[in-house]
Amino acid sequence: MTASVDFTLTRPAEEQAELLAAVDDFAVRRGLTNVVRFRLGLVIDEMVANCIAHGACAGRDQGIRIDVTDRENEVEIKIVDSGPRFDPTAQAAASCRNGDVKVGGIGLCLVCNLSAEVTYDRRGEANHTRITLDKSTQEQTCNSTK
Amino acid sequence: MQLHEIEHPKAAIFQIKGRLDAGSTPELEKKVLLSLDRGVRYLVLDFSELEYINSAGLRVLVMGYQRLNPRGGRIIICGVRDYIAEIFDISGYNRIFSMQSDIREALLEIDPTPNGQ
Numbered sequence: 001m002t003a004s005v006d007f008t009l010t011r012p013a014e015e016q017a018e019l020l021a022a023v024d025d026f027a028v029r030r031g032l033t034n035v036v037r038f039r040l041g042l043v044i045d046e047m048v049a050n051c052i053a054h055g056a057c058a059g060r061d062q063g064i065r066i067d068v069t070d071r072e073n074e075v076e077i078k079i080v081d082s083g084p085r086f087d088p089t090a091q092a093a094a095s096c097r098n099g100d101v102k103v104g105g106i107g108l109c110l111v112c113n114l115s116a117e118v119t120y121d122r123r124g125e126a127n128h129t130r131i132t133l134d135k136s137t138q139e140q141t142c143n144s145t146k
Numbered sequence: 147m148q149l150h151e152i153e154h155p156k157a158a159i160f161q162i163k164g165r166l167d168a169g170s171t172p173e174l175e176k177k178v179l180l181s182l183d184r185g186v187r188y189l190v191l192d193f194s195e196l197e198y199i200n201s202a203g204l205r206v207l208v209m210g211y212q213r214l215n216p217r218g219g220r221i222i223i224c225g226v227r228d229y230i231a232e233i234f235d236i237s238g239y240n241r242i243f244s245m246q247s248d249i250r251e252a253l254l255e256i257d258p259t260p261n262g263q
Contacts, residue, residue, distance in 0.1 A: 016168070017169055020167075034227075034229045035228075035229040035232075038198065038229045038230065039229075041198065042198075042200055042233070045167065045168075045200050046200060046201060049168060049200070049201070049202070106201045106204060106205075106237055107200070107201035109236070109237065110201060110233055110236060110237065113236045114232075114233075114236070
C-alpha cells in the first residue's frame with residue numbers, strides 16, 4: 001500500500017533536524033529496510049543542507065517543500081524550492097568513484113549514487129527535483145537525467 | 147550523538163554512538179583537533195554503534211586525514227555497519243582510511259606485537 005508524507009520548511013536551517021526525525025519516523029512506520037531508511041534520510045538531509053549552504057532557501061517565503069511517497073518497489077522524493085536555479089544533477093560528480101578526494105560536492109555525489117534516479121526541472125520560479133530510491137537493489141549506480 | 151574517548155598510548159580512540167550529522171559534528175571535530183594538537187599519529191574511530199553519518203561527518207574525517215597524512219599518521223575506522231559502509235565506497239574514502247572490522251583489529255594495525263613479541 002502506498003503512503004505519503006509531506007513537509008514544508010519555511011526556516012530550513014532551524015527545522016532540518018525536526019524534518020529528519022519525522023522522515024526517519026515515517027521510514028520506521030513503513031518498515032523500510034535499514035539501507036533504504038538510511039538512504040532516504042541522507043538524500044533529504046544533503047538536499048536540504050545544500051539548499052541552506054547555497055542560500056537558496058534563505059529568506060524565501062515558500063522555503064522548501066518535500067513530499068515522500070513509499071510505493072511497493074520504490075520511495076519517491078519530490079523537492080520543490082523557490083530559490084535560484086540549481087540543478088543537482090549537473091553538480092553531482094558522477095565520477096566520485098575515481099578516488100579523487102574532494103570534500104566539496106560530496107553531498108550531492110552521495111545523493112546521485114544512492115538514488116535510482118534523479119531528475120531536475122525548472123518550472124516558473126521554482127526548482128523541482130525528483131529522486132527515487134530503489135527498494136529492491138543495493139546497486140550504487142548513478143542514472144541521473146535532466 | 148554520544149562520544150566516548152578511550153585512552154591509549156599510541157592513538158586517540160573515539161567510540162561514536164548515534165548520529166554524526168551537522169548538529170553533532172562540531173563536537174567530534176573539536177575532540178579530533180585536540181588530539182591532533184597533542185601530536186597523535188593514529189586516530190581510531192569505532193563506528194560499531196554509529197547509526198547515521200552525512201557529508202558533514204565525512205568532512206571531519208577528511209580534515210583529520212589531511213592533517214595526519216603528511217606526518218605519516220593514519221585514520222582507522224572500524225565496525226562500520228553495511229548500510230553506512232557504502233558511502234565510504236561511493237566517495238572513495240575507503241581508500242584513504244583504513245577500514246577494520248573492530249577495535250581489536252584496528253589496534254593490531256597500529257601495533258602488530260602489542261605484547262612486545
